[in-house]
Amino acid sequence: MIETTKGLNLPISGCPTSVVDTSTAINSIAILGSDYVGLKPTMLVEEGDTVLAGQKLFENKKNPGTFITTPSSGIIKSINRGEKRRFLSLIIDTDEALDVTRFNLYDYSNSIEFLVDTGALSYFRSSPYNRIPEPNVLPSAIFVNACDTNPLSVNPHDLIKENQHLFNQGLDFIKSIDSQIKVFCSHQNNDFDTSVEGIRYTQFSGPHPSGLVGTHIHFLHPVGQNRTVWAISWQEVISLGYLLENQKLRSEKLVSIGGPSVHDPKVLNIKYGSNLSEVTAGKISENSRIISGSVLNGHTAENVMNYLGAFDNQISILPDESNDILFNWAMPGAKLHSKLSTFISSWIKPKEFNFNVSMNGGNRAIVPISSYQEIMPLNILTTQLLKSLVTFDIELGEKLGALELAPEDLGLASYVCPSKYDYQSILDLNLEKMYEEFR
Amino acid sequence: MKAWLRTLNASIKPRFMPGGTQAKWFPIYDAIENFIFSSTHKTVNPIHVRDSIDIQRIMVIVWLAAFPAMFFGMYNIGNQTLDYLSLVGSNNTNDWHHIFINFVGYSNNSFITKMWVGAVYFIPIYAVTFAVGILWEILFAVVRKHEINEGLFVSSILFALSCPPDLPLWQAAMGITFGIVIGKEVFGGTGKNFLNPALTGRAFLYFAYPSQLSGDKVWIAGLSDTGITPAGYSGATPLGYAAEDGLNGLTNNFSWFDAFFGHIPGSVGETSVIAIGIAMVILLATGVASYRIILGTLLGMIVMSSILNIVGSDTNPMFQVPWYWHLVIGSFAFGLVFMATEPVSGSGTNTGRWIYGALIGVTVILIRVINPAFPEGMMLAILFANLFAPVIDHMVVSSNIAKRKRALSYE
Numbered sequence: 140m141i142e143t144t145k146g147l148n149l150p151i152s153g154c155p156t157s158v159v160d161t162s163t164a165i166n167s168i169a170i171l172g173s174d175y176v177g178l179k180p181t182m183l184v185e186e187g188d189t190v191l192a193g194q195k196l197f198e199n200k201k202n203p204g205t206f207i208t209t210p211s212s213g214i215i216k217s218i219n220r221g222e223k224r225r226f227l228s229l230i231i232d233t234d235e236a237l238d239v240t241r242f243n244l245y246d247y248s249n250s251i252e253f254l255v256d257t258g259a260l261s262y263f264r265s266s267p268y269n270r271i272p273e274p275n276v277l278p279s280a281i282f283v284n285a286c287d288t289n290p291l292s293v294n295p296h297d298l299i300k301e302n303q304h305l306f307n308q309g310l311d312f313i314k315s316i317d318s319q320i321k322v323f324c325s326h327q328n329n330d331f332d333t334s335v336e337g338i339r340y341t342q343f344s345g346p347h348p349s350g351l352v353g354t355h356i357h358f359l360h361p362v363g364q365n366r367t368v369w370a371i372s373w374q375e376v377i378s379l380g381y382l383l384e385n386q387k388l389r390s391e392k393l394v395s396i397g398g399p400s401v402h403d404p405k406v407l408n409i410k411y412g413s414n415l416s417e418v419t420a421g422k423i424s425e426n427s428r429i430i431s432g433s434v435l436n437g438h439t440a441e442n443v444m445n446y447l448g449a450f451d452n453q454i455s456i457l458p459d460e461s462n463d464i465l466f467n468w469a470m471p472g473a474k475l476h477s478k479l480s481t482f483i484s485s486w487i488k489p490k491e492f493n494f495n496v497s498m499n500g501g502n503r504a505i506v507p508i509s510s511y512q513e514i515m516p517l518n519i520l521t522t523q524l525l526k527s528l529v530t531f532d533i534e535l536g537e538k539l540g541a542l543e544l545a546p547e548d549l550g551l552a553s554y555v556c557p558s559k560y561d562y563q564s565i566l567d568l569n570l571e572k573m574y575e576e577f578r
Numbered sequence: 579m580k581a582w583l584r585t586l587n588a589s590i591k592p593r594f595m596p597g598g599t600q601a602k603w604f605p606i607y608d609a610i611e612n613f614i615f616s617s618t619h620k621t622v623n624p625i626h627v628r629d630s631i632d633i634q635r636i637m638v639i640v641w642l643a644a645f646p647a648m649f650f651g652m653y654n655i656g657n658q659t660l661d662y663l664s665l666v667g668s669n670n671t672n673d674w675h676h677i678f679i680n681f682v683g684y685s686n687n688s689f690i691t692k693m694w695v696g697a698v699y700f701i702p703i704y705a706v707t708f709a710v711g712i713l714w715e716i717l718f719a720v721v722r723k724h725e726i727n728e729g730l731f732v733s734s735i736l737f738a739l740s741c742p743p744d745l746p747l748w749q750a751a752m753g754i755t756f757g758i759v760i761g762k763e764v765f766g767g768t769g770k771n772f773l774n775p776a777l778t779g780r781a782f783l784y785f786a787y788p789s790q791l792s793g794d795k796v797w798i799a800g801l802s803d804t805g806i807t808p809a810g811y812s813g814a815t816p817l818g819y820a821a822e823d824g825l826n827g828l829t830n831n832f833s834w835f836d837a838f839f840g841h842i843p844g845s846v847g848e849t850s851v852i853a854i855g856i857a858m859v860i861l862l863a864t865g866v867a868s869y870r871i872i873l874g875t876l877l878g879m880i881v882m883s884s885i886l887n888i889v890g891s892d893t894n895p896m897f898q899v900p901w902y903w904h905l906v907i908g909s910f911a912f913g914l915v916f917m918a919t920e921p922v923s924g925s926g927t928n929t930g931r932w933i934y935g936a937l938i939g940v941t942v943i944l945i946r947v948i949n950p951a952f953p954e955g956m957m958l959a960i961l962f963a964n965l966f967a968p969v970i971d972h973m974v975v976s977s978n979i980a981k982r983k984r985a986l987s988y989e
Contacts, residue, residue, distance in 0.1 A: 430626050461619065465614060478631070481639050500628070503725070518985075520975060550624075557635075557636055
């Protein structure tokens with residue numbers, strides 16, 4: 140077991156239970172461009188086309204031979220682009236009556252071909268650079284993440300247990316991709332099923348980010364310029380198992396919904412890419428911000444992005460309001476959460492806080508207080524790394540470990556930053572620059 | 579009240595926004611708005627919740643932590659001055675301060691008169707420091723179009739507390755000007771300075787105007803005006819005595835507890851280890867100051883002074899002064915808690931903070947004991963360590979990089 144002590148669990152009220160609700164009907168889904176780093180799509184379909192689940196929607200021009208397929212059948216309603224024709228989303232009105240594409244593993248000469256053709260290669264993300272893997276470059280290891288320590292997340296243990304058969308089938312398949320590849324599976328519970336042979340199971344415990352795959356990779360098989368690993372979440376391992384067993388893509392996933400504005404926080408069985416207005420209708424208070432993903436690293440559901448992200452296993456709902464306090468610098472702050480003990484709340488320790496979307500301060504230059512290092516369990520000099528990222532010193536950033544990180548790993552650094560930097564977006568830009576320079 | 583303020587704010591805000599008639603004064607407006615209202619900005623993708631802490635609150639904590647030292651300092655000025663004045667039997671030295679002191683009188687038994695005398699000396703220094711400092715902040719903020727940083731709250735109070743009580747006000751203005759402009763703003767403002775601004779200003783005064791900032795005559799307010807030093811009275815600080823006669827010089831004139839409580843001549847806020855200790859507890863409990871720097875400095879000082887105690891010297895009596903005296907005299911405690919722990923100019927790595935602290939602790943003893951020119955070494959030791967902080971961090975970073983490389987080459 141690997142136990143980390145540094146980190147921070149945000150005590151947000153409205154934590155979901157692992158009760159699964161299957162009653163939510165979804166009629167609109169989308170594929171979001173922001174889910175795939177470095178994506179440049181060549182469209183294979185047009186608006187108005189009827190597509191069948193498993194059909195290829197577009198090829199990634201930047202990573203030839205990789206496709207995104209649709210998880211559900213339906214009619215393409217719109218393909219939305221933003222500034223400079225950047226691909227934003229492809230929206231599909233789903234139709235359950237339509238057929239689906241069938242895939243049989245035995246029709247393919249190897250597992251990678253199967254993954255490419257089904258689009259299931261996009262279940263994986265390669266590290267470093269956090270992108271869809273290149274099909275012709277095998278990783279030295281594959282990390283399966285069966286943990287979740289994000290704020291408002293559900294421990295996936297119970298959900299995996301209900302689908303243990305599919306999960307283990309998925310693990311078996313991953314192990315069979317290539318015998319040279321080490322397969323790690325990280326989990327959080329003592330009674331986790333560790334029965335698949337050849338899988339290196341490791342239990343992780345500790346505050347967030349002990350459940351992020353970046354943490355697991357760092358401790359078990361660190362990556363750098365010359366070593367690539369793939370990462371996949373428990374959800375997609377179940378989907379892989381489902382694909383093998385049923386010869387069609389799994390169109391639904393288990394997603395938790397939680398936060399101070401949720402009436403009944405629980406787990407929902409909804410479609411991949413679900414429209415979040417449909418998902419949340421009747422379940423949340425007025426004037427809420429709907430976030431696909433974690434509050435530390437998610438996107439606001441609005442306009443053409445009002446859909447569940449492909450890798451998001453949770454929906455977080457926060458009151459869409461900011462704190463309005465006179466002379467706040469002099470107030471004790473019994474209801475304000477902080478990592479630094481400068482509020483009375485750090486001493487009276489309420490169990491939960493009603494978080495909202497308040498920025499809680501203005502932008503300033505970085506002042507290297509101790510908080511940055513205290514939330515980082517990895518052997519990384521956080522303050523120095525953050526400074527190198529902010530100044531786009533990619534040589535130094537690489538040496539200090541930037542390639543080991545994905546934006547989600549810096550969620551807490553942005554959270555505790557008193558100068559209100561957004562280190563995730565800054566890391567994204569740095570990784571993009573590194574990708575161009577180092578490869 | 580809140581609603582009324584909000585409406586008022588909403589009506590004047592457009593004038594200061596881009597395109598408004600007063601747009602170039604936006605930093606001033608922004609500073610006042612931030613002072614009264616909490617920021618109403620909302621988070622944006624991808625980070626939706628934010629810690630309640632901001633730089634403003636961090637700075638206010640340090641500012642408030644300096645209050646015990648400030649109030650004790652005022653009391654101590656009054657105490658020392660009134661004792662001195664009654665000793666020489668001359669109440670009014672015709673200096674301008676006495677116009678105000680006359681309102682309350684010269685009783686050296688009353689807490690009120692002591693506080694009042696202290697306030698009459700200290701508050702003008704602080705007011706001038708703050709006013710001049712904020713003018714420079716505004717000037718730089720307007721010209722360079724950045725926000726006014728709350729760091730000035732801290733720099734100004736620490737600078738004022740580190741001055742002698744009888745400092746001419748124009749020198750206070752010069753000192754804080756040098757500290758803010760050269761120590762901070764030319765490098766881009768708070769967060770980008772490599773020297774502690776308050777100390778930079780204080781060091782500038784020390785070297786530019788030594789007659790008002792060193793020697794035996796400047797630590798009792800009024801002494802330099804009368805110029806009278808009765809027999810057996812010098813007005814020197816414990817450090818001054820120690821430099822002359824070593825440990826005997828200290829124990830003959832002060833008890834250790836006097837120095838610990840702060841009933842000694844010295845800079846305004848630097849005499850009381852108790853008041854500074856309260857600040858230390860606040861800064862450590864809130865996590866604002868680094869305990870590593872504080873412990874490192876203490877260890878460095880204790881080890882170095884103990885070594886010198888053992889080595890000994892026939893010609894230099896300072897060698898005998900033990901560490902527990904070094905702790906309570908001069909500006910050691912004040913510098914330790916308020917100046918050394920300043921995060922921006924100090925070392926930024928955890929390992930580096932220990933080394934940085936130890937460097938301060940060792941250097942302060944070397945300057946105090948071995949250097950004949952400067953009886954006080956804390957200010958110079960911290961500035962010296964400020965200069966070394968980037969080198970220390972560089973070493974720590976290099977070792978981390980080497981470690982990372984080794985981890986990656988395993989297989």
